[in-house]
């Protein structure tokens with residue numbers, strides 16, 4: 001199994017009604033990050049999804065590089081007209097990012113996938129399933 | 130009674146429906162501050178609370194150190210997906226912080242706990258009890 | 259330390275600043291004195307907060323030092339004069355720290371610039387390698 | 401590298417940093433050690449994140465380098481001391497990168513300033529043309 005396969009397989013992007021759910025379960029390295037962004041944006045276009053949830057429950061560490069990839073992906077989705085919500089950030093990850101001085105404004109977040117879906121529902125009531 | 134106990138005991142974190150209420154009644158010193166952040170964020174994760182009220186009615190002084198701890202804690206909670214509201218800031222405390230040039234943007238505030246709960250209810254209508 | 263006008267020193271005390279506890283102690287003492295002098299809550303919060311910033315700076319950046327706390331009278335008004343002294347590393351670029359937003363610690367760099375805005379008189383003297391002296395005066399508002 | 405207090409070095413190992421894989425490897429090793437030392441999840445995340453930033457800097461800005469990872473004891477507490485070394489281009493304006501927000505890459509410039517806020521001791525030495533040495537210490541919280 002090549003590395004590219006390994007990573008492709010490991011960021012599954014599921015469709016839940018009008019929402020896409022991307023679950024990050026591996027360490028985001030450079031190659032994975034770019035692939036992840038491409039996959040997500042292409043699937044938004046293909047499916048016409050109006051919401052994107054990026055689930056990072058599995059990440060026990062988010063450095064400034066990974067944080068930037070996540071925030072950029074959210075912004076790209078938003079430019080396409082899709083609300084993006086980051087869900088499942090662990091307490092110690094949140095604490096670390098804020099202490100580093102990472103600019104957190106403008107990032108939509110929710111506790112978990114359920115909460116994220118509900119938030120999207122409130123943001124885009126017309127589109128919710 | 131050790132110092133750690135003393136302070137743990139003195140920043141009680143209560144659950145009110147889907148909201149956590151942290152009441153600061155002691156001077157926030159370095160050790161207390163870190164512990165406070167850890168406790169609040171861990172309880173958000175454990176309880177799945179979608180709102181956090183930090184009640185500082187009892188503080189007759191908030192210097193730049195304490196202000197930073199409060200603002201950072203709010204940001205950390207928000208990254209996890211929990212709305213944070215600072216409640217009960219006294220007039221003289223507000224005046225002092227503004228005069229010092231403390232950056233207050235991005236901090237949600239309410240007059241007291243009741244107003245804070247109402248504000249959270251408006252921010253996250255679906256989750257309010 | 260150009261506090262030119264002739265002042266009458268009503269009382270004077272010194273407190274050591276060598277721990278975070280000392281920082282809390284000093285600011286409690288200043289609050290008590292401010293209230294006793296009849297400072298309104300805004301002036302009391304202002305001088306207590308400035309005290310907290312300056313005492314914390316000694317503890318964080320110089321390790322140890324002391325504060326001299328004086329109750330003073332001048333032209334019929336009363337106030338507090340606080341002199342914070344340490345023999346720490348000193349501040350190389352005083353102008354920059356007074357503008358605010360500059361910090362060598364993981365903080366906001368509002369301690370010196372902020373304190374200055376909270377008091378009526380502010381004087382900062384520092385020589386790299388020689389230590390730092392910050393003098394502030396706060397008059398009670400009527 | 402003024403880490404003045406006498407420390408006891410319990411273990412020491414070196415790891416090369418020459419690829420992104422190495423960056424991941426190094427930060428996994430640091431996480432394992434932090435957990436073994438009983439660091440709480442917040443301290444563990446902090447030191448692992450700082451490691452990731454500093455190791456990635458070597459890989460991105462110097463191409464190759466190494467890290468020395470030590471488990472140390474001092475006055476009854478245990479911690480990790482990490483020394484990141486490279487012979488890359490060095491950093492011309494250390495003050496600027498430590499304030500944060502400055503980057504020659506297309507990133508946020510939070511690696512150095514952010515790491516510094518995550519650890520208990522931080523020391524950066526760099527000479528343009530000579531390379532860079534960053535030493536950090538993180539103590540376990542109780």
Ligand SMILES: Nc1ncnc2c1ncn2[C@@H]1O[C@H](COP(=O)(O)OP(=O)(O)O)[C@@H](O)[C@H]1O
Pocket residue numbers: 311315316319320344346347348349355358360361362363365366367368369370371390
């Ligand atoms: N008493 C002192 N001795 C040495 N350096 C000091 C002292 N007070 C302040 N400084 C220096 O000035 C900088 C700015 O101080 P300040 O405005 O109080 O902000 P902060 O303490 O939050 O960094 C500090 O980061 C420190 O480098």
Ligand SMILES: Nc1ncnc2c1ncn2[C@@H]1O[C@H](COP(=O)(O)OP(=O)(O)O)[C@@H](O)[C@H]1O
Pocket residue numbers: 453457458461462486488489490491497500502503504505507508509510511512513532
């Ligand atoms: N090990 C290093 N060797 C050479 N230059 C470095 C090194 N580490 C950091 N730098 C320089 O310092 C700048 C700031 O670094 P940093 O704060 O980590 O942010 P970033 O790496 O995101 O740019 C980098 O853009 C780079 O120019």
